[in-house]
Amino acid sequence: MHLKNQVEWTLHCCVLLAFLPPDKYLSTKDLAEFHGVPKEYLSKALQGLSQASLVLATLGPQGGYRLAKLPEDISFLDIVEAVEGKMSTFNCSDIRLNNPCLTRRTKLTKPCGIARVMWEADEAWRSHLRSVYLSDVISGMQVELPADLLEKSATWINNHT
Amino acid sequence: MHLKNQVEWTLHCCVLLAFLPPDKYLSTKDLAEFHGVPKEYLSKALQGLSQASLVLATLGPQGGYRLAKLPEDISFLDIVEAVEGKMSTFNCSDIRLNNPCLTRRTKLTKPCGIARVMWEADEAWRSHLRSVYLSDVISGMQVELPADLLEKSATWINNHT
DNA sequence: GCGGAAGTACTCGGATACCCACTGTCCGAGTAGGGAGGG
DNA sequence: CCCTCCCTACTCGGACAGTGGGTATCCGAGTACTTCCGC
Numbered sequence A, B: 001m002h003l004k005n006q007v008e009w010t011l012h013c014c015v016l017l018a019f020l021p022p023d024k025y026l027s028t029k030d031l032a033e034f035h036g037v038p039k040e041y042l043s044k045a046l047q048g049l050s051q052a053s054l055v056l057a058t059l060g061p062q063g064g065y066r067l068a069k070l071p072e073d074i075s076f077l078d079i080v081e082a083v084e085g086k087m088s089t090f091n092c093s094d095i096r097l098n099n100p101c102l103t104r105r106t107k108l109t110k111p112c113g114i115a116r117v118m119w120e121a122d123e124a125w126r127s128h129l130r131s132v133y134l135s136d137v138i139s140g141m142q143v144e145l146p147a148d149l150l151e152k153s154a155t156w157i158n159n160h161t
Numbered sequence C: 001g002c003g004g005a006a007g008t009a010c011t012c013g014g015a016t017a018c019c020c021a022c023t024g025t026c027c028g029a030g031t032a033g034g035g036a037g038g039g
Numbered sequence D: 001c002c003c004t005c006c007c008t009a010c011t012c013g014g015a016c017a018g019t020g021g022g023t024a025t026c027c028g029a030g031t032a033c034t035t036c037c038g039c
Helices: A005-018 A028-035 A039-051 A076-084 A113-131 A134-144 A147-159 B005-018 B028-035 B039-051 B076-084 B113-131 B134-144 B147-159
Strands: A055-058 A064-067 B055-058 B064-067
Touching (some): A005 A028, A005 A039, A005 A064, A005 A076, A028 A039, A039 A064, A076 A113, A076 B113, A113 B113, A134 B113, B005 B028, B005 B064, B005 B076, B005 B134, B039 B055, B039 B064, B076 B113
Antiparallel strands (some): A055 A064, B055 B064
16 A cells, blocks of 8 residues: 555645746646656646646646645645545455355345444545645745745746746 | 555454464465455465464464454554555655755755645554454444354354364 | 737647556475374 | 374465556647737
């Protein structure tokens, strides 16, 4: 069990896009350059965000992506699920039905107890991601990161729009 | 992100082993037959449990596996980590260090804020798994499952030791 | 000088190869139980 | 009849192939800007 690299890249891209002036766009090329990741592959991850309506895309020169919503309205779960999918991490294949002691008549109404625990754990994970918004980490960064780095990054963004 | 099938198999095997009379063993062959899964591959998963000292193995006729501890002392996390490993689900490759605005002097002491959130979510997942013990699901099964199924399964186990 | 249309350059989006880890399988090392033989 | 030794059969453990999803890449469809031409 392992999250894709794309998740990390996408999260960082969203943070960067949050610093973008309104109605401006940042291209995949610039996003990839800023984070030092392969442009073409990052593009595929951003497609997921676009399909999930988390970002807006525009073509042509000066085109690219920008956030479709405010950072206060985009949770980590939104981004993670846009890339990883909404499928549960645990897949119950109901192997209890292979129990040789089961007769035709015995009915198992409730879902498998083991699967229930695993699904609860999955929900605990998602619940935490759902509780953290993009704006939260941005506020944190503005406190923790050196001021000059934030300023230089902001100007870098402005030079690339 | 997706858990291996082996996790499901292993959890069910542990539950079955909990019903085993003390000092008796159940072979991989029987465990595989009971759950309808490939014997050879299940063996590989049980090796993980053995290396994590969750089960004891014995060779020869009448050999196999039995729990090394009481069901009250084996958490879901123990089993999941024995199969999936203790590695975090989120791998931070520190792409923030590729930021072109970073100078040689700027120091980033704290870990990446994004990674911290993802690690917290991972910990929430593990925390839930850590709070549920094998004995819990067994108690639940003894309430929910039909009595005759439990009895037949118990006799099945006794016939295979 | 101004408006419009064509051309161009740049963007996203989907379709296409490559590679590692999960899945599945096999065989060898080692041991516990059973049986035969001797006392 | 009982004890000991040997043999057999069964077990786990690690080493060996096959396949699907993640990783990386490329090219085509579409658009906004720019430039040029005509009025």
